[in-house]
Amino acid sequence: MEKRAIFSSKTLPYLLLLPQLAITFIFFYWPASQAIWQSFLLEDAFGLSSEFVGFENYRTLFEQPEYYRAMVTTAVFSTAVAILSLSCALLLASQADKQLRFGQGYKTLLIWPYAVAPAIAGVLWIFMFHPTLGMVSRPIKTMGIDWNPMLNANHAMILLVFAATWKQISYNFLFFLAGLQAIPKSVIEAAAIDGAGPLRRFWTIVFPLLSPTTFFLIVVTVVYVFFETFGTIDAVTGGGPAGQTTTLVYKVYSDGRLGGDLGSSAAQSVILMLIVIGLTAIQFRYVERKVQY
Amino acid sequence: MVENRPYAKFLAYLVLTIGVIIVAFPVYLAVIASTNDSATISNGNMSLLPGDQAGVNYYRTLFQGTARTSGEAVGSMMVNSFIMAMGIAFGKILISILSAFAVVYFNFPFRKTAFWIIFITLMLPVEVRIYPTYKIVADLGMLDTYTGLILPLIASATGTLLFRQFFMTVPDELLEASKIDGAGAFRFFKDTLIPLSITTIAALFVIQFIYGWNQYLWPLLITTKSSMQTVVIGIKKMLTTQDVLTEWQIAMTTAVLAMLPPVLVVIFMQRLFVKGLVETEK
Amino acid sequence: MAGVTLDTVRKIYAGNVEAVKGVSLDIEDGSFCVLVGPSGCGKSTLLRMIAGLETISGGTVKIGDRIVNQIEPADRDIAMVFQNYALYPHMSVYDNMAYGLRNRGTPKDEIEKRVKEAARILAIESFLARKPRQLSGGQRQRVAMGRAIVRKPQVFLFDEPLSNLDAKLRVQMRVEIKRLQKALGVTSIYVTHDQVEAMTLSDKLVVMSGGQIEQVGSPADVYRRPETRFVATFIGSPPMNILPGTVEGPGRVSVGGQSIAVTDMREGLSAGTPVEVGLRPEDVQAGSAGVSALTMDVDFVEELGATQLFHGKVAGAEFVVQASTGQIPADTRRLTLAIDPANVHLFDPQTTKRLGRV
Structure with missing residues (x-):
C-alpha cells in the first residue's frame, strides 16, 4: 500500500521523523540492548566490576525454583483472568446485543472500569475483601x-484474579459487542428458519463466527495480565504472601530493586521480550487470517 | 428480533442489571467509605448508606494528606498526574503524527527502515526494560522531573500506526488537488491533513490520557521525592497491608478522586473512547 | 403443500409508523406470487411477517389451514432465500444445506440424499466442500436456493434474491428460479422492486405502494388494465405517458384541444370532467392517421438498437414514443400519433383510480 501522490524533499522527512526516532533510540533500543548485554554479564558483589559470563545468568535463573513458581503463577493468573473475563464479557455482550430500551445506558455503565488504574482496581478489591474490615469478607x-488474602496464597490469588478480571471485562465486552453487531442479522434469521433455537444458534452460528474476536481477546487479555497487572499485584499483595503471587514481570522488578541482581533481572527481561515477540506474532497472524473472512 | 419471547428480553435486562451492579459495587463501596470516619470503617461497621464525613474527608485528602505520604496533599498529586497524562497524550500525538506524515507522504531511502524501527517498539513495553531505562533517565538527570516522567513514555508505535492507517484512507486526489492549488508539504499538512484528522487525534488523546493517568510502574521507579508523586502511586503508599493504622477513609477518598478524571473522560467522550480503543488495536 | 392467506395484516412499528396497512391476499397452492413495489412500500415487511421474522400487529396469516401468527419461524414449514444469501460463512456448502435438516433430526443418510439431489439440480455438486467465501455471487445464490430446496417446505419465500447479481446473471437466475418453481410446484412468494422480474416470474402479481395493495392480477391483466395511475406508471418500461384531458362525451376525451376516442370509459361522466389520459409509449403508432390522432413536438431521440425512443411534448406534457428503428426518420420534428381507442387508459386525477367500465 503506497500513495500515488507524494512530496519530494531530501531533508524534511528526516526532520519529521527525528523526534520519534530520537526518543525511540534513547528510551527503547538503547535500554533494550543494555538489557540483552547485561544478561550476559555478572557483577561482583559491590557492583564495581563485571565480567562476561555467557549464558550463566540464564542457567542460574532456570535453576531457581522461584522462577518456575513465577511462571506457574503467571500462567494460572492469566488463564483464570482470561476465562473469567471473556466468559462474563461474552454473556453481557450477548444480552446487550438484543434490542433493548436502555441498551446504550447499559453499555456506558459497563465500560467505564476500563478507565480505572490497575493499582486502584486492586485497592478497591482489597477494601472489599480485607480480612478484618472487608464488607464481603x-x-x-x-x-x-478463614478468609485471609494477606496470609493465604490461594486467597491472595483469588483476590488478584477478581480485581484484574473486573477491570478487563469492560474491554472484552466492548469488542464482543462489536463482533456480535458485525454478524449479519439475516444469518441469524436464516438459522432461526432452519429450526435452530436461541441456544443452538448461539453455539453453532454466533460463537464460531465470533472466534476471531475471541482469539484476539485471549491474546490481549494475556498481554494485559502479564504486564499491566503489575500495579494490581503491587497494591494488593506486593507479590506475597512469601512471594507466591509474584509474576514474571513482578519478579523482574523485585529482583532488580531489592536483590540488586541486575544480571538475573536483565536475563528475565530478555525472556519476557521473547514472550512479547511471540504474542505479537500470534496476534499478527490472526490479523492476517481475519482479513480472509 | 427473531423471536419475540418476552422472557428473553427479561433475561437480558436481568443479566445486564446484575452485571452493572457487580461492576459498580466496588466503586460504590469506595464512595461510601469516603463519607465515613476511620473508626467506623476499621471496626467493620460500615453500612451501605453514606456517612456524614464526606466534607472532612475530601477536604483533608485534597489539601492536607496523611502522614504516610509524607503529608503530601492529594490535590498536588492530582496536579502531577494531570501534567503527566496531558504531557504523554499531547507528546505522543505530536511526534507520531509527524512521523506518520513522513512515512506516508514522502519517499526517501530509509522509509521502510524507519517504519520498522518504530513498529518494533510494540514489542518492547517498559516492563521488559525497566532498569536500563531507569539508568538512562538517571544519567540524563531526569529523575524526579516531569520530563523524566513523560518523555520515555511518549514514543510508541500505536500512535504512528493509527495515523498512518488513517492517512492511507485519505484519497490521493486531495493531495493532487492541493498540489495543483500550489500548496507545499507544510500547507497540505496544516490545511488539509490536520483538519481531516481531528477525530482521530481526539480519539487517540482520550486513550492516551487514560494511559498516562494510570501509569504505575514508571512513576514508581523514577519519583523519589514525594512532591513528584502521582495520585496512583500515592494511594498505594497510604496502605500498608500489615498496618492497622491505615487511614482507610482517606485511602478510599483518594481512590475515588484518582478514578474520577479518567472515568469522566470515558463517560463523556464515549464515542471517541470507543473509536480510539477499537482503532489502536487494529 | 399449502396456500397462504393473509387477512387484513398490519404492521405498526414503535412511534405509530404503519408499514403495512391491512393487507388481504389469497395465494393459491403451488402458485408463484410476486410482491412488487418501490422501496418502503411494505413488501419486505409483509414477507418477513409471513416468515415469522417480524411480529404481526394485526390481522392473521394462514399457511394452509393453520393460523401462524404465534408460531416460530422454524415451525412454519417455510424456507427463505435472503437478499445477501445469509449463508453461514464458517460452514461448507454441504453443511450450509444440511444445517436445517440436522436441526430437525433428519437421519444422516436422508440428509445426504437430499443435499446431493439439490446440488445436482442446481449444478453445485463440485462445490460441496467449499466455504461460501470461495464462491462467486451466482454460486452463492445457488447454495442459498439449495438450502431452501432440501428442506422441502410448504412455502418458499424470496427476499430480492437477485439484486446482488450483475445484470447478465440476474436474467439467467431468473429463468432458473422460474423453471425450478414449476418443477417443484411449491407455493412461492417473491419480493422485488424490479418490474421485469415481477412480470416474468409471477403467476400472480401484487403491486404494492405505501403499505397497501394497489392491484392484484396476472401479469398480463396488470399490464393491460392497470387499476390505478400508480400501477400504470410503475409497470412497463419506459413508463406510461400521462396527459391532462377533459371528457367530451361518452367514449371521447379531449387532450390539448385534440379529440380522441376511448373504448374503456366509465359511463355517466359529464362533459368537462377533468381526467388523466394514459398512453403507453409502445401503444401509440406514429405517422398514419387513424380514428383519433395527437400531434407531438419531438425534442430528441434515444437509440436503443432495435427500437428508438422519441422524447417530446404532447399538449404541453412530456411524452415518449417507442418505435422500431427506421420506422420514423430520426430527424422528424413533428409527429402525428395514431391512437387506438382500446389502448387509452383514463384515471381520476383526484383518486388516481381507473375510470374504466364497471
Missing part, C-alpha cells in the same frame, strides 16, 4: 472459611 467468614 464478613459473610465469607461466617460461612466458616
